[in-house]
Amino acid sequence: MTLPVSPEVAAALVSAQGVTPTVESAADDARFATLVLENSARAFSRLAFEDEPSGYAAAQRRNAP
Amino acid sequence: MTDAEILGLSCTALAGAIRARQVSATKAMEATLARAQAVQPKLNAFLHVDTELALDAARLADRELARGYLRGPLHGVPMAHKDMYYRKGVASSFGGKIGPSRPAPSTAAVLERLDTAGAIQFGVLNMAECAFGPTGHNYHYGHCRNAWNPDYITGGSSSGSGTTVAARANFAALGSDTGGSIRLPATFCGTSGIKPTYGRVSRAGAMPLSFSMDTVGALARTVEDCALLLGTLAGPDARDPVSDPRPVPDYLAGSAHPVAGLVIGKPRQYFYDGCDAEIVALMEASLESFRRLGATVLEVDLPDVDSWNAAASMIISAEAVALHGNWLRTRPQDYSAQVRARLESGLTIPAAAYIDSLRLRGVALEAFCRTVFSKVDVLHAPVVAFQTPTIAETDVGGGPGLPALMARLTRLTRPGNFLGVPVLSVQAGFTKAGMPVGMQLLGRPFDEATLFALGHAYQGATEFHRQAPAL
Numbered sequence: 299m300t301l302p303v304s305p306e307v308a309a310a311l312v313s314a315q316g317v318t319p320t321v322e323s324a325a326d327d328a329r330f331a332t333l334v335l336e337n338s339a340r341a342f343s344r345l346a347f348e349d350e351p352s353g354y355a356a357a358q359r360r361n362a363p
Numbered sequence: 364m365t366d367a368e369i370l371g372l373s374c375t376a377l378a379g380a381i382r383a384r385q386v387s388a389t390k391a392m393e394a395t396l397a398r399a400q401a402v403q404p405k406l407n408a409f410l411h412v413d414t415e416l417a418l419d420a421a422r423l424a425d426r427e428l429a430r431g432y433l434r435g436p437l438h439g440v441p442m443a444h445k446d447m448y449y450r451k452g453v454a455s456s457f458g459g460k461i462g463p464s465r466p467a468p469s470t471a472a473v474l475e476r477l478d479t480a481g482a483i484q485f486g487v488l489n490m491a492e493c494a495f496g497p498t499g500h501n502y503h504y505g506h507c508r509n510a511w512n513p514d515y516i517t518g519g520s521s522s523g524s525g526t527t528v529a530a531r532a533n534f535a536a537l538g539s540d541t542g543g544s545i546r547l548p549a550t551f552c553g554t555s556g557i558k559p560t561y562g563r564v565s566r567a568g569a570m571p572l573s574f575s576m577d578t579v580g581a582l583a584r585t586v587e588d589c590a591l592l593l594g595t596l597a598g599p600d601a602r603d604p605v606s607d608p609r610p611v612p613d614y615l616a617g618s619a620h621p622v623a624g625l626v627i628g629k630p631r632q633y634f635y636d637g638c639d640a641e642i643v644a645l646m647e648a649s650l651e652s653f654r655r656l657g658a659t660v661l662e663v664d665l666p667d668v669d670s671w672n673a674a675a676s677m678i679i680s681a682e683a684v685a686l687h688g689n690w691l692r693t694r695p696q697d698y699s700a701q702v703r704a705r706l707e708s709g710l711t712i713p714a715a716a717y718i719d720s721l722r723l724r725g726v727a728l729e730a731f732c733r734t735v736f737s738k739v740d741v742l743h744a745p746v747v748a749f750q751t752p753t754i755a756e757t758d759v760g761g762g763p764g765l766p767a768l769m770a771r772l773t774r775l776t777r778p779g780n781f782l783g784v785p786v787l788s789v790q791a792g793f794t795k796a797g798m799p800v801g802m803q804l805l806g807r808p809f810d811e812a813t814l815f816a817l818g819h820a821y822q823g824a825t826e827f828h829r830q831a832p833a834l
Contacts, residue, residue, distance in 0.1 A: 354721070
Protein backbone atom coordinates (compact mmCIF):
# COMPACT_ATOMS: atom_id res chain seq x y z
CA MET A 299 0.00 0.00 0.00
CA THR A 300 1.51 3.32 -1.06
CA LEU A 301 0.27 6.82 -0.31
CA PRO A 302 0.06 9.59 -2.91
CA VAL A 303 2.95 12.02 -3.29
CA SER A 304 1.57 15.47 -2.59
CA PRO A 305 2.31 18.43 -4.87
CA GLU A 306 4.00 20.11 -1.93
CA VAL A 307 6.40 17.20 -1.48
CA ALA A 308 7.08 17.08 -5.22
CA ALA A 309 7.73 20.83 -5.29
CA ALA A 310 10.09 20.56 -2.33
CA LEU A 311 12.05 17.74 -3.97
CA VAL A 312 12.34 19.60 -7.26
CA SER A 313 13.31 22.87 -5.58
CA ALA A 314 15.89 21.16 -3.37
CA GLN A 315 17.64 20.05 -6.57
CA GLY A 316 17.88 23.57 -7.96
CA VAL A 317 14.93 23.58 -10.35
CA THR A 318 12.00 25.94 -9.88
CA PRO A 319 8.63 24.21 -10.30
CA THR A 320 5.35 25.92 -11.05
CA VAL A 321 2.14 25.05 -9.23
CA GLU A 322 1.01 23.11 -12.31
CA SER A 323 4.29 21.27 -12.86
CA ALA A 324 4.47 20.27 -9.19
CA ALA A 325 0.97 18.80 -9.46
CA ASP A 326 2.02 16.84 -12.58
CA ASP A 327 5.22 15.71 -10.88
CA ALA A 328 3.20 14.46 -7.93
CA ARG A 329 0.79 12.55 -10.14
CA PHE A 330 3.68 10.97 -12.06
CA ALA A 331 5.56 9.91 -8.92
CA THR A 332 2.40 8.54 -7.33
CA LEU A 333 1.51 6.51 -10.40
CA VAL A 334 4.91 4.91 -11.00
CA LEU A 335 5.56 4.18 -7.32
CA GLU A 336 2.11 2.64 -6.93
CA ASN A 337 2.39 0.51 -10.09
CA SER A 338 5.83 -0.81 -9.20
CA ALA A 339 5.40 -1.40 -5.46
CA ARG A 340 4.18 -4.99 -5.70
CA ALA A 341 6.97 -6.04 -8.08
CA PHE A 342 9.60 -4.35 -5.93
CA SER A 343 8.29 -6.12 -2.84
CA ARG A 344 8.96 -9.47 -4.54
CA LEU A 345 12.59 -8.76 -5.38
CA ALA A 346 15.02 -11.06 -3.64
CA PHE A 347 17.43 -9.58 -1.11
CA GLU A 348 20.31 -10.50 -3.44
CA ASP A 349 18.91 -9.13 -6.73
CA GLU A 350 21.13 -6.43 -8.15
CA PRO A 351 21.16 -4.34 -11.36
CA SER A 352 23.94 -6.41 -12.92
CA GLY A 353 21.54 -9.36 -12.92
CA TYR A 354 20.19 -7.92 -16.13
CA ALA A 355 23.35 -8.55 -18.15
CA ALA A 356 23.51 -12.08 -16.78
CA ALA A 357 19.88 -12.70 -17.77
CA GLN A 358 20.64 -11.43 -21.27
CA ARG A 359 23.53 -13.88 -21.63
CA ARG A 360 21.55 -16.81 -20.21
CA ASN A 361 18.62 -16.29 -22.56
CA ALA A 362 20.44 -15.58 -25.81
CA PRO A 363 20.05 -18.37 -28.38
CA MET B 364 15.90 4.26 -64.80
CA THR B 365 13.63 7.25 -64.09
CA ASP B 366 13.80 9.25 -60.87
CA ALA B 367 10.49 7.72 -59.75
CA GLU B 368 11.81 4.22 -60.41
CA ILE B 369 14.99 4.95 -58.46
CA LEU B 370 13.08 6.42 -55.52
CA GLY B 371 10.76 3.43 -55.49
CA LEU B 372 13.64 1.03 -54.86
CA SER B 373 14.38 -0.32 -51.44
CA CYS B 374 17.73 0.47 -49.90
CA THR B 375 18.94 -3.07 -50.67
CA ALA B 376 17.74 -2.87 -54.26
CA LEU B 377 19.31 0.53 -54.84
CA ALA B 378 22.63 -0.66 -53.42
CA GLY B 379 22.46 -3.62 -55.82
CA ALA B 380 21.60 -1.38 -58.78
CA ILE B 381 24.50 0.96 -58.05
CA ARG B 382 26.88 -1.99 -57.68
CA ALA B 383 25.67 -3.38 -61.00
CA ARG B 384 26.12 0.07 -62.61
CA GLN B 385 22.41 0.10 -63.55
CA VAL B 386 22.09 3.48 -61.88
CA SER B 387 24.82 5.88 -60.83
CA ALA B 388 25.22 7.09 -57.27
CA THR B 389 25.07 10.63 -58.65
CA LYS B 390 21.72 10.03 -60.34
CA ALA B 391 20.36 8.41 -57.18
CA MET B 392 21.54 11.36 -55.10
CA GLU B 393 20.11 13.93 -57.52
CA ALA B 394 16.74 12.17 -57.45
CA THR B 395 16.79 11.98 -53.65
CA LEU B 396 17.74 15.63 -53.21
CA ALA B 397 14.98 16.72 -55.60
CA ARG B 398 12.45 14.58 -53.76
CA ALA B 399 13.62 15.92 -50.40
CA GLN B 400 13.21 19.47 -51.62
CA ALA B 401 9.75 18.69 -53.00
CA VAL B 402 8.35 17.11 -49.82
CA GLN B 403 9.97 19.42 -47.28
CA PRO B 404 7.23 22.13 -47.37
CA LYS B 405 4.62 19.46 -46.57
CA LEU B 406 6.54 17.38 -44.04
CA ASN B 407 9.04 19.72 -42.33
CA ALA B 408 11.26 16.66 -41.97
CA PHE B 409 14.73 17.93 -42.89
CA LEU B 410 16.67 20.26 -40.61
CA HIS B 411 19.57 20.60 -43.02
CA VAL B 412 20.53 19.20 -46.41
CA ASP B 413 24.15 19.22 -47.63
CA THR B 414 23.47 19.37 -51.37
CA GLU B 415 26.97 20.10 -52.65
CA LEU B 416 28.77 17.80 -50.22
CA ALA B 417 26.33 15.00 -51.00
CA LEU B 418 26.71 15.39 -54.75
CA ASP B 419 30.51 15.52 -54.44
CA ALA B 420 30.43 12.31 -52.39
CA ALA B 421 28.13 10.64 -54.92
CA ARG B 422 30.42 11.59 -57.83
CA LEU B 423 33.37 10.19 -55.88
CA ALA B 424 31.43 6.98 -55.30
CA ASP B 425 30.86 6.67 -59.05
CA ARG B 426 34.53 7.27 -59.83
CA GLU B 427 35.47 4.63 -57.26
CA LEU B 428 33.09 2.11 -58.81
CA ALA B 429 34.47 2.89 -62.27
CA ARG B 430 37.89 1.94 -60.91
CA GLY B 431 36.43 -1.27 -59.48
CA TYR B 432 36.53 -0.10 -55.87
CA LEU B 433 33.46 -0.92 -53.75
CA ARG B 434 33.44 0.58 -50.27
CA GLY B 435 30.84 -1.81 -48.91
CA PRO B 436 27.26 -3.05 -49.16
CA LEU B 437 25.76 0.47 -49.09
CA HIS B 438 28.10 2.03 -51.66
CA GLY B 439 26.50 5.24 -52.95
CA VAL B 440 23.16 4.92 -51.11
CA PRO B 441 21.79 8.32 -49.97
CA MET B 442 20.70 8.54 -46.33
CA ALA B 443 19.73 11.22 -43.83
CA HIS B 444 19.49 10.70 -40.07
CA LYS B 445 17.90 12.36 -37.06
CA ASP B 446 20.12 15.13 -35.76
CA MET B 447 21.60 13.39 -32.74
CA TYR B 448 24.52 11.38 -34.12
CA TYR B 449 27.85 13.15 -33.73
CA ARG B 450 29.84 13.99 -36.84
CA LYS B 451 33.35 15.20 -36.02
CA GLY B 452 33.54 18.97 -36.31
CA VAL B 453 29.77 19.45 -36.53
CA ALA B 454 27.35 20.48 -33.74
CA SER B 455 24.20 18.37 -33.61
CA SER B 456 21.00 20.15 -32.59
CA PHE B 457 19.41 17.23 -30.68
CA GLY B 458 16.17 18.63 -32.09
CA GLY B 459 16.32 21.67 -29.82
CA LYS B 460 18.52 24.38 -28.37
CA ILE B 461 20.39 22.14 -25.95
CA GLY B 462 22.73 20.65 -28.52
CA PRO B 463 26.40 20.94 -27.73
CA SER B 464 27.73 24.43 -28.26
CA ARG B 465 31.01 22.98 -29.56
CA PRO B 466 31.61 20.82 -32.61
CA ALA B 467 31.59 17.09 -31.85
CA PRO B 468 35.08 15.77 -31.00
CA SER B 469 34.51 12.50 -32.84
CA THR B 470 32.07 10.75 -35.15
CA ALA B 471 29.38 8.39 -33.86
CA ALA B 472 30.23 4.72 -34.22
CA VAL B 473 27.09 4.11 -36.28
CA LEU B 474 27.93 6.92 -38.71
CA GLU B 475 31.47 5.56 -39.05
CA ARG B 476 30.06 2.13 -39.88
CA LEU B 477 27.66 3.53 -42.45
CA ASP B 478 30.48 5.62 -43.96
CA THR B 479 32.66 2.53 -44.18
CA ALA B 480 29.82 0.63 -45.84
CA GLY B 481 29.64 3.37 -48.48
CA ALA B 482 26.41 5.15 -47.51
CA ILE B 483 26.33 8.88 -48.22
CA GLN B 484 24.72 11.14 -45.63
CA PHE B 485 22.99 14.02 -47.37
CA GLY B 486 21.35 15.74 -44.43
CA VAL B 487 19.97 15.69 -40.92
CA LEU B 488 16.37 15.19 -39.90
CA ASN B 489 13.83 16.67 -37.59
CA MET B 490 13.27 14.74 -34.36
CA ALA B 491 11.60 15.10 -31.01
CA GLU B 492 13.56 17.50 -28.82
CA CYS B 493 16.34 15.54 -27.09
CA ALA B 494 14.62 12.35 -28.37
CA PHE B 495 12.23 12.83 -25.44
CA GLY B 496 8.81 12.77 -27.12
CA PRO B 497 6.72 10.08 -28.81
CA THR B 498 4.58 12.20 -31.15
CA GLY B 499 6.82 14.09 -33.59
CA HIS B 500 5.92 17.51 -32.23
CA ASN B 501 8.86 19.89 -32.16
CA TYR B 502 8.36 23.32 -30.62
CA HIS B 503 11.74 24.64 -31.83
CA TYR B 504 11.85 23.59 -35.48
CA GLY B 505 8.17 23.02 -36.16
CA HIS B 506 6.21 19.80 -35.99
CA CYS B 507 7.20 16.99 -38.32
CA ARG B 508 4.30 15.78 -40.48
CA ASN B 509 3.16 12.36 -41.59
CA ALA B 510 3.70 11.55 -45.29
CA TRP B 511 0.36 9.70 -45.41
CA ASN B 512 -1.54 12.72 -44.16
CA PRO B 513 0.27 15.85 -42.96
CA ASP B 514 -2.44 16.53 -40.36
CA TYR B 515 -1.40 13.40 -38.47
CA ILE B 516 1.54 12.77 -36.17
CA THR B 517 4.60 10.93 -37.41
CA GLY B 518 5.34 9.38 -34.05
CA GLY B 519 8.63 10.08 -32.36
CA SER B 520 11.23 10.57 -31.45
CA SER B 521 12.61 9.48 -34.86
CA SER B 522 9.95 11.55 -36.61
CA GLY B 523 11.95 12.72 -39.62
CA SER B 524 13.35 9.22 -40.07
CA GLY B 525 9.89 7.68 -40.37
CA THR B 526 8.27 10.24 -42.60
CA THR B 527 11.17 10.73 -45.05
CA VAL B 528 11.58 6.98 -45.56
CA ALA B 529 7.81 6.66 -46.12
CA ALA B 530 7.82 9.63 -48.51
CA ARG B 531 10.53 8.06 -50.68
CA ALA B 532 12.78 11.01 -49.84
CA ASN B 533 15.29 8.86 -47.95
CA PHE B 534 16.33 5.25 -48.45
CA ALA B 535 16.90 4.47 -44.78
CA ALA B 536 17.56 6.32 -41.56
CA LEU B 537 19.08 5.75 -38.19
CA GLY B 538 16.69 5.86 -35.28
CA SER B 539 17.07 5.61 -31.54
CA ASP B 540 14.64 3.73 -29.32
CA THR B 541 14.50 4.32 -25.57
CA GLY B 542 10.75 3.92 -25.10
CA GLY B 543 9.47 3.31 -28.64
CA SER B 544 11.19 5.98 -30.75
CA ILE B 545 11.86 3.67 -33.71
CA ARG B 546 8.69 1.58 -33.57
CA LEU B 547 6.23 4.46 -33.16
CA PRO B 548 7.31 6.37 -36.29
CA ALA B 549 7.67 3.08 -38.13
CA THR B 550 4.07 2.15 -37.41
CA PHE B 551 2.54 5.61 -37.87
CA CYS B 552 4.48 6.25 -41.11
CA GLY B 553 4.24 2.70 -42.49
CA THR B 554 7.90 1.69 -42.59
CA SER B 555 9.86 -1.19 -41.14
CA GLY B 556 11.97 -0.55 -38.05
CA ILE B 557 14.43 -2.55 -35.98
CA LYS B 558 15.09 -1.83 -32.32
CA PRO B 559 18.02 -4.15 -31.62
CA THR B 560 18.90 -5.92 -28.39
CA TYR B 561 20.36 -3.54 -25.81
CA GLY B 562 24.14 -3.68 -26.38
CA ARG B 563 23.95 -5.03 -29.95
CA VAL B 564 24.72 -1.63 -31.61
CA SER B 565 27.20 0.86 -30.23
CA ARG B 566 25.74 4.03 -28.72
CA ALA B 567 29.10 5.82 -28.81
CA GLY B 568 28.61 9.28 -30.26
CA ALA B 569 24.82 9.05 -30.17
CA MET B 570 23.10 11.61 -27.95
CA PRO B 571 22.21 9.80 -24.72
CA LEU B 572 18.77 9.99 -23.12
CA SER B 573 18.71 7.02 -20.75
CA PHE B 574 21.93 5.01 -20.76
CA SER B 575 20.24 1.89 -19.38
CA MET B 576 17.59 1.82 -22.10
CA ASP B 577 18.99 3.61 -25.19
CA THR B 578 19.34 1.57 -28.35
CA VAL B 579 20.32 2.64 -31.86
CA GLY B 580 18.61 1.00 -34.82
CA ALA B 581 17.15 1.82 -38.19
CA LEU B 582 13.99 2.57 -40.15
CA ALA B 583 13.72 1.48 -43.78
CA ARG B 584 11.20 0.53 -46.45
CA THR B 585 11.57 -3.21 -45.95
CA VAL B 586 12.58 -5.77 -43.37
CA GLU B 587 15.33 -6.88 -45.74
CA ASP B 588 16.70 -3.32 -45.60
CA CYS B 589 16.62 -3.44 -41.81
CA ALA B 590 18.60 -6.69 -41.89
CA LEU B 591 21.19 -5.16 -44.21
CA LEU B 592 21.47 -2.07 -42.03
CA LEU B 593 21.72 -3.95 -38.73
CA GLY B 594 24.44 -6.12 -40.22
CA THR B 595 26.33 -2.91 -40.92
CA LEU B 596 25.66 -1.23 -37.59
CA ALA B 597 25.98 -4.10 -35.12
CA GLY B 598 29.06 -5.45 -33.44
CA PRO B 599 31.48 -4.84 -30.60
CA ASP B 600 32.81 -1.34 -29.99
CA ALA B 601 35.33 -0.46 -27.31
CA ARG B 602 33.87 3.06 -27.14
CA ASP B 603 30.56 1.78 -25.73
CA PRO B 604 30.88 0.17 -22.28
CA VAL B 605 27.77 -1.99 -22.76
CA SER B 606 28.60 -3.09 -26.30
CA ASP B 607 28.24 -6.86 -26.56
CA PRO B 608 31.27 -8.84 -27.80
CA ARG B 609 29.45 -11.61 -29.66
CA PRO B 610 29.92 -11.84 -33.44
CA VAL B 611 27.29 -10.48 -35.82
CA PRO B 612 25.37 -13.02 -37.90
CA ASP B 613 24.68 -12.44 -41.58
CA TYR B 614 21.25 -10.94 -41.00
CA LEU B 615 20.60 -10.31 -44.69
CA ALA B 616 21.21 -13.92 -45.67
CA GLY B 617 19.33 -15.09 -42.59
CA SER B 618 16.26 -13.06 -43.50
CA ALA B 619 15.63 -15.52 -46.33
CA HIS B 620 15.42 -18.51 -43.96
CA PRO B 621 12.12 -20.42 -44.10
CA VAL B 622 9.68 -19.71 -41.29
CA ALA B 623 7.56 -22.86 -41.46
CA GLY B 624 7.55 -24.49 -38.06
CA LEU B 625 8.23 -21.33 -36.09
CA VAL B 626 5.81 -20.60 -33.27
CA ILE B 627 4.39 -17.10 -32.82
CA GLY B 628 2.95 -16.04 -29.50
CA LYS B 629 -0.16 -13.93 -29.15
CA PRO B 630 -0.33 -12.31 -25.71
CA ARG B 631 -3.39 -13.00 -23.56
CA GLN B 632 -2.71 -9.98 -21.35
CA TYR B 633 -1.79 -6.33 -21.61
CA PHE B 634 -1.15 -5.72 -25.34
CA TYR B 635 -4.80 -5.92 -26.41
CA ASP B 636 -6.30 -4.04 -23.44
CA GLY B 637 -8.68 -1.47 -24.94
CA CYS B 638 -7.27 -2.04 -28.42
CA ASP B 639 -9.08 -0.39 -31.35
CA ALA B 640 -11.23 -2.90 -33.26
CA GLU B 641 -9.62 -2.12 -36.64
CA ILE B 642 -6.18 -2.69 -35.19
CA VAL B 643 -7.29 -5.97 -33.61
CA ALA B 644 -8.58 -7.06 -37.02
CA LEU B 645 -5.31 -6.12 -38.74
CA MET B 646 -3.31 -8.00 -36.11
CA GLU B 647 -5.50 -11.06 -36.64
CA ALA B 648 -5.02 -10.78 -40.39
CA SER B 649 -1.24 -10.63 -39.96
CA LEU B 650 -1.32 -13.71 -37.74
CA GLU B 651 -3.33 -15.48 -40.41
CA SER B 652 -0.63 -14.56 -42.96
CA PHE B 653 1.97 -16.15 -40.71
CA ARG B 654 -0.17 -19.28 -40.42
CA ARG B 655 -0.30 -19.50 -44.22
CA LEU B 656 3.49 -19.26 -44.24
CA GLY B 657 3.63 -22.37 -42.07
CA ALA B 658 4.06 -20.79 -38.65
CA THR B 659 1.94 -21.77 -35.67
CA VAL B 660 0.19 -19.19 -33.51
CA LEU B 661 -0.15 -19.91 -29.81
CA GLU B 662 -1.73 -17.76 -27.11
CA VAL B 663 0.64 -17.10 -24.21
CA ASP B 664 0.36 -15.61 -20.73
CA LEU B 665 2.63 -12.76 -19.73
CA PRO B 666 4.15 -11.82 -16.39
CA ASP B 667 3.29 -8.49 -14.67
CA VAL B 668 3.97 -6.07 -17.54
CA ASP B 669 2.31 -3.08 -15.84
CA SER B 670 5.00 -2.99 -13.18
CA TRP B 671 7.70 -3.11 -15.87
CA ASN B 672 6.22 -0.08 -17.53
CA ALA B 673 6.33 1.87 -14.29
CA ALA B 674 9.90 0.79 -13.65
CA ALA B 675 10.90 1.74 -17.19
CA SER B 676 9.37 5.19 -16.70
CA MET B 677 11.38 5.68 -13.53
CA ILE B 678 14.64 4.62 -15.16
CA ILE B 679 14.17 6.86 -18.18
CA SER B 680 13.00 9.87 -16.16
CA ALA B 681 15.71 9.59 -13.53
CA GLU B 682 18.54 9.05 -16.03
CA ALA B 683 17.31 11.76 -18.38
CA VAL B 684 17.21 14.38 -15.66
CA ALA B 685 20.59 13.27 -14.36
CA LEU B 686 22.05 13.88 -17.85
CA HIS B 687 20.18 17.15 -18.40
CA GLY B 688 20.27 18.41 -14.81
CA ASN B 689 22.90 21.11 -15.26
CA TRP B 690 21.15 22.54 -18.30
CA LEU B 691 17.74 22.26 -16.64
CA ARG B 692 19.05 24.35 -13.74
CA THR B 693 20.95 26.92 -15.78
CA ARG B 694 19.10 27.08 -19.12
CA PRO B 695 15.50 26.03 -18.44
CA GLN B 696 14.22 28.51 -21.02
CA ASP B 697 16.08 26.58 -23.75
CA TYR B 698 13.79 23.56 -23.34
CA SER B 699 10.23 23.44 -24.61
CA ALA B 700 7.59 23.32 -21.88
CA GLN B 701 6.95 19.66 -22.70
CA VAL B 702 10.52 18.42 -22.33
CA ARG B 703 11.12 20.66 -19.30
CA ALA B 704 8.05 19.16 -17.60
CA ARG B 705 9.10 15.59 -18.36
CA LEU B 706 12.64 16.18 -17.14
CA GLU B 707 11.41 17.87 -13.97
CA SER B 708 9.27 14.88 -13.03
CA GLY B 709 12.41 12.75 -12.92
CA LEU B 710 13.58 14.74 -9.91
CA THR B 711 10.80 13.18 -7.84
CA ILE B 712 12.00 9.58 -8.26
CA PRO B 713 13.54 8.27 -5.01
CA ALA B 714 16.97 6.68 -5.35
CA ALA B 715 15.73 3.37 -3.93
CA ALA B 716 12.92 3.20 -6.49
CA TYR B 717 15.36 3.88 -9.33
CA ILE B 718 17.69 1.15 -8.09
CA ASP B 719 14.79 -1.26 -7.56
CA SER B 720 13.73 -0.57 -11.15
CA LEU B 721 17.20 -1.62 -12.31
CA ARG B 722 17.15 -4.67 -10.00
CA LEU B 723 13.80 -5.67 -11.47
CA ARG B 724 15.10 -5.72 -15.06
CA GLY B 725 17.02 -8.96 -14.84
CA VAL B 726 14.22 -10.64 -12.89
CA ALA B 727 11.70 -9.46 -15.49
CA LEU B 728 13.80 -10.66 -18.42
CA GLU B 729 14.17 -14.10 -16.83
CA ALA B 730 10.43 -14.28 -16.18
CA PHE B 731 9.57 -13.14 -19.70
CA CYS B 732 11.92 -15.63 -21.36
CA ARG B 733 10.74 -18.44 -19.10
CA THR B 734 7.05 -17.67 -19.60
CA VAL B 735 7.08 -16.73 -23.28
CA PHE B 736 10.12 -18.15 -25.04
CA SER B 737 9.76 -21.59 -23.48
CA LYS B 738 6.63 -21.89 -25.64
CA VAL B 739 7.11 -19.63 -28.67
CA ASP B 740 9.88 -18.22 -30.84
CA VAL B 741 8.61 -14.63 -30.97
CA LEU B 742 5.83 -12.58 -29.41
CA HIS B 743 3.51 -10.74 -31.81
CA ALA B 744 1.63 -7.62 -30.71
CA PRO B 745 0.34 -4.26 -31.92
CA VAL B 746 2.72 -1.29 -31.60
CA VAL B 747 -0.05 1.03 -30.46
CA ALA B 748 -3.59 0.22 -29.37
CA PHE B 749 -5.29 3.14 -31.11
CA GLN B 750 -5.40 4.75 -34.54
CA THR B 751 -2.98 7.51 -35.51
CA PRO B 752 -3.97 10.74 -33.79
CA THR B 753 -3.71 14.16 -35.42
CA ILE B 754 -1.05 16.71 -34.55
CA ALA B 755 -3.75 18.99 -33.15
CA GLU B 756 -5.25 16.28 -30.92
CA THR B 757 -1.89 15.58 -29.31
CA ASP B 758 -0.59 19.14 -29.07
CA VAL B 759 -0.65 19.24 -25.28
CA GLY B 760 2.64 21.12 -24.79
CA GLY B 761 3.67 20.82 -21.16
CA GLY B 762 0.07 20.97 -19.92
CA PRO B 763 -1.95 18.64 -17.70
CA GLY B 764 -2.71 16.19 -20.51
CA LEU B 765 0.98 15.40 -21.03
CA PRO B 766 1.59 12.48 -18.61
CA ALA B 767 -1.48 10.57 -19.82
CA LEU B 768 -0.57 11.11 -23.48
CA MET B 769 3.01 9.91 -22.95
CA ALA B 770 1.82 6.83 -21.06
CA ARG B 771 -0.80 6.00 -23.69
CA LEU B 772 1.55 6.33 -26.66
CA THR B 773 4.39 4.26 -25.27
CA ARG B 774 2.37 1.70 -23.31
CA LEU B 775 3.00 -1.15 -25.78
CA THR B 776 6.54 -0.22 -26.78
CA ARG B 777 8.15 0.47 -23.43
CA PRO B 778 8.14 -3.14 -22.18
CA GLY B 779 10.50 -4.04 -25.05
CA ASN B 780 12.94 -1.40 -23.84
CA PHE B 781 12.70 -2.48 -20.23
CA LEU B 782 13.47 -6.06 -21.24
CA GLY B 783 16.10 -4.89 -23.74
CA VAL B 784 14.97 -7.54 -26.24
CA PRO B 785 15.07 -7.02 -30.02
CA VAL B 786 11.84 -5.80 -31.55
CA LEU B 787 10.97 -5.54 -35.23
CA SER B 788 8.14 -3.28 -36.36
CA VAL B 789 6.47 -4.23 -39.65
CA GLN B 790 3.58 -2.68 -41.58
CA ALA B 791 0.43 -4.75 -41.11
CA GLY B 792 -2.08 -2.83 -43.20
CA PHE B 793 -4.08 0.36 -43.23
CA THR B 794 -7.05 1.70 -41.31
CA LYS B 795 -10.22 2.81 -43.07
CA ALA B 796 -8.86 6.34 -42.68
CA GLY B 797 -5.91 5.32 -44.87
CA MET B 798 -3.26 5.44 -42.16
CA PRO B 799 -0.68 2.66 -41.75
CA VAL B 800 -0.70 0.28 -38.79
CA GLY B 801 2.26 -1.76 -37.58
CA MET B 802 2.80 -4.95 -35.65
CA GLN B 803 5.79 -5.65 -33.46
CA LEU B 804 7.67 -8.92 -33.11
CA LEU B 805 9.64 -9.34 -29.88
CA GLY B 806 12.45 -11.88 -29.80
CA ARG B 807 14.93 -13.47 -27.44
CA PRO B 808 17.98 -11.36 -26.56
CA PHE B 809 20.31 -11.20 -29.60
CA ASP B 810 17.89 -13.16 -31.78
CA GLU B 811 17.21 -10.45 -34.35
CA ALA B 812 17.71 -13.09 -37.06
CA THR B 813 14.42 -14.87 -36.31
CA LEU B 814 12.57 -11.55 -36.38
CA PHE B 815 14.04 -10.71 -39.78
CA ALA B 816 13.15 -14.13 -41.18
CA LEU B 817 9.52 -13.75 -40.11
CA GLY B 818 9.23 -10.11 -41.18
CA HIS B 819 10.81 -10.75 -44.57
CA ALA B 820 8.59 -13.77 -45.20
CA TYR B 821 5.54 -11.70 -44.24
CA GLN B 822 6.52 -8.95 -46.68
CA GLY B 823 7.04 -11.56 -49.36
CA ALA B 824 3.41 -12.59 -48.88
CA THR B 825 1.89 -9.11 -48.53
CA GLU B 826 2.04 -5.79 -50.37
CA PHE B 827 1.62 -3.19 -47.61
CA HIS B 828 5.29 -2.20 -47.63
CA ARG B 829 5.17 -1.49 -51.37
CA GLN B 830 2.50 1.18 -51.04
CA ALA B 831 3.69 4.76 -51.06
CA PRO B 832 1.87 7.86 -49.87
CA ALA B 833 0.45 10.17 -52.54
CA LEU B 834 2.27 13.35 -51.64
